[in-house]
Amino acid sequence: MTKPAYKRVLLKLSGEALMGDDSYGINRATIERMVADVAEISKLGVELAIVIGGGNIFRGVAPGAQGMDRATADYMGMLATVMNALALGDAMRQAGVTARVMSAIAIEQVVEPYVRPKALQYLEEGKVVIFAAGTGNPFFTTDTAAALRGSEIGAQIVLKATKVDGVYTADPKKDPTATRYSTISFDEAISRHLQVMDATAFALCRDQKLPIKVFSIVKPGALKNLIMGGDEGTLVHV
Numbered sequence: 495m496t497k498p499a500y501k502r503v504l505l506k507l508s509g510e511a512l513m514g515d516d517s518y519g520i521n522r523a524t525i526e527r528m529v530a531d532v533a534e535i536s537k538l539g540v541e542l543a544i545v546i547g548g549g550n551i552f553r554g555v556a557p558g559a560q561g562m563d564r565a566t567a568d569y570m571g572m573l574a575t576v577m578n579a580l581a582l583g584d585a586m587r588q589a590g591v592t593a594r595v596m597s598a599i600a601i602e603q604v605v606e607p608y609v610r611p612k613a614l615q616y617l618e619e620g621k622v623v624i625f626a627a628g629t630g631n632p633f634f635t636t637d638t639a640a641a642l643r644g645s646e647i648g649a650q651i652v653l654k655a656t657k658v659d660g661v662y663t664a665d666p667k668k669d670p671t672a673t674r675y676s677t678i679s680f681d682e683a684i685s686r687h688l689q690v691m692d693a694t695a696f697a698l699c700r701d702q703k704l705p706i707k708v709f710s711i712v713k714p715g716a717l718k719n720l721i722m723g724g725d726e727g728t729l730v731h732v
Contacts, residue, residue: 499723502541502617504644505532505653506637509549509578511711518550520581529585532622536591540721541617543647545625545640546582548574566631572599575636579626580605586622593622598630598639610646617647631684637695645702652704653720654691655711660728661690677729696730707732 507528514521536542551574561628577594586593594616598609598651606612616623628639637654644652661683664672680700684693699706709727710716720726 498540504649505544506617506640507546509547509689513550525585529589533591535721540572543623546578547636572627576626577623582640595624637691639732641698652706654708675728
């Protein structure tokens, strides 16, 4: 293919993906490599939105959160995603990519609030939009936020970035006989309890007929190859 297979995509990045080989926090070399990949596909004219997790930061405070009220812990996690979004946005600025961070919870002195028409405008202008703070509600994961925002902005596909190159029949790190699915249906992924995204995210994408592509963010060139229609990862579809 000489032109991108998708015009508008939603990329879901876990907070853990920003750690690199560190035990927590943000690894500078890792975030710079990811931003270089994002810059490459942005230059192709692909409209890109990103939902970022917060596990890399929340992991550092998780022991202290044991026994904490679930809603309180979830709000802490949302704030962690805002920190990651700010770091990602700044790294993009340094790489010459124009990005806008939009938060589902109001922190207007730091980032602008999420407003759907404004997000659509930014995408149409060629800016990368980074969605922070999940859905803005406790009890919902950033995977569900990715499904929600992907549906809201009319994305053609949700790209779920992981440390493995797709969905496997079992954990490939524990089971050497595990094989990778090239495609799998939402119903099958849910019934087999494949822990790639949570069931709420799967169900929302299924209802909206929004496919998910699970791929490796650590594999060099994987994101661009996927965008260009190459064979990467596992496609989860209706």
